[in-house]
Amino acid sequence: MSKILCYIINNEKLYLEQILAEYDYPILYTCIDKNRKRYLAMCVDPEEGRYIVAQTTCQILIKMMRDSIKMIDAFKTAHRIFSVISSSNDISQDIVKPIEFSKISKDDLPEENAYFELLDSEEAIREYIRVLEDEIKEDDIQHYPTFEMIGDFVFSAINQVRMSMNKAYKTYFRFQSYPIIEKTMQYELVDSKHFEEELVYESSFS
Amino acid sequence: MTEELLDRFADVLKAALQSQLVSFPEDNTIVSDFTPLEPVYRVVRREPNNRFPICIDDFLSHIERYKSGEIIKGVGSESERELQYYSCSFFDNVKSLKRIMNLPKKNKHIIIGSINPENGVIRVSQGSGHIDLWLFKNNMIFAQFSYDTGGDSL
Numbered sequence: 485m486s487k488i489l490c491y492i493i494n495n496e497k498l499y500l501e502q503i504l505a506e507y508d509y510p511i512l513y514t515c516i517d518k519n520r521k522r523y524l525a526m527c528v529d530p531e532e533g534r535y536i537v538a539q540t541t542c543q544i545l546i547k548m549m550r551d552s553i554k555m556i557d558a559f560k561t562a563h564r565i566f567s568v569i570s571s572s573n574d575i576s577q578d579i580v581k582p583i584e585f586s587k588i589s590k591d592d593l594p595e596e597n598a599y600f601e602l603l604d605s606e607e608a609i610r611e612y613i614r615v616l617e618d619e620i621k622e623d624d625i626q627h628y629p630t631f632e633m634i635g636d637f638v639f640s641a642i643n644q645v646r647m648s649m650n651k652a653y654k655t656y657f658r659f660q661s662y663p664i665i666e667k668t669m670q671y672e673l674v675d676s677k678h679f680e681e682e683l684v685y686e687s688s689f690s
Numbered sequence: 691m692t693e694e695l696l697d698r699f700a701d702v703l704k705a706a707l708q709s710q711l712v713s714f715p716e717d718n719t720i721v722s723d724f725t726p727l728e729p730v731y732r733v734v735r736r737e738p739n740n741r742f743p744i745c746i747d748d749f750l751s752h753i754e755r756y757k758s759g760e761i762i763k764g765v766g767s768e769s770e771r772e773l774q775y776y777s778c779s780f781f782d783n784v785k786s787l788k789r790i791m792n793l794p795k796k797n798k799h800i801i802i803g804s805i806n807p808e809n810g811v812i813r814v815s816q817g818s819g820h821i822d823l824w825l826f827k828n829n830m831i832f833a834q835f836s837y838d839t840g841g842d843s844l
Contacts, residue, residue, distance in 0.1 A: 490763045508752045510764030528794045598792035
């Protein structure tokens with residue numbers, strides 16, 4: 485993660501990840517927070533310190549850079565969009581406000597029909613696309629169950645069934661064995677009475 | 691770097707070099723003796739219906755344009771220590787400017803012209819077509835440029 489802190493939005497620090505368009509200053513770039521959420525940031529007016537920051541996804545960024553969607557669509561499809569007015573020398577004092585896409589002035593957005601149009605020579609951005617693609621693959625792998633997870637699930641399911649059957653069997657057995665228990669208790673009482681009588685009888689001879 | 695060359699740079703760059711805030715790399719990527727480059731393109735801003743003549747203010751570096759301590763997002767607070775922010779940008783092809791032209795801020799215009807060793811020292815980024823020019827002071831580079839009227843070239 486880069487050390488260049490760009491924004492603090494909802495207490496999340498957004499760091500510069502990749503510059504996508506730059507002239508004398510970065511105009512379009514991506515940011516990343518500690519939870520690896522991605523943001524597409526755009527300098528609207530450097531003199532006025534106005535920026536638009538859109539929380540987006542790796543998939544949308546790749547689509548934009550690969551020209552599957554227009555640049556403006558990356559903002560249109562964003563989860564959340566923020567308008568930022570820079571405080572010139574203290575990022576924590578920036579004025580950050582959520583804004584709806586429909587409320588953003590047309591002048592503050594990319595041209596309506598403009599695509600990113602990645603050039604063959606932009607190797608750094610091509611490498612960045614590969615990094616994002618790898619991250620998506622890793623996320624997919626993490627979401628697919630592993631053999632270990634399947635094993636755990638099957639073992640847990642079998643265990644649940646076994647415990648349920650055991651409980652049902654015990655309940656059934658207990659219900660069925662009540663008369664036997666009662667009889668056994670009666671025998672035990674009789675036996676103990678008989679045993680006491682025997683003791684009295686034996687003691688009379690001693 | 692020779693004293694003679696140092697004296698030719700704009701004051702802000704000269705001061706930064708002298709105080710060792712920045713330094714030119716020793717890998718020969720920055721050259722002072724080069725074949726003039728033409729055409730080269732640069733973007734300038736003009737308010738609508740106010741296309742006044744190209745002037746030296748159109749060739750200010752990032753450091754010269756923005757006040758010290760002012761944070762430009764994505765540049766960081768240490769921009770004074772980065773040599774690239776003392777240069778002004780050009781492209782050797784107009785296609786590289788297309789994306790920039792499609793992004794805010796509006797009212798951007800392309801100017802077209804040439805640069806030569808009398809203007810300053812350059813670094814050409816292989817592949818991207820981007821050229822950094824560290825301009826000499828009291829330079830008349832603006833006289834070498836005109837508005838690109840061939841808007842269709844984009």
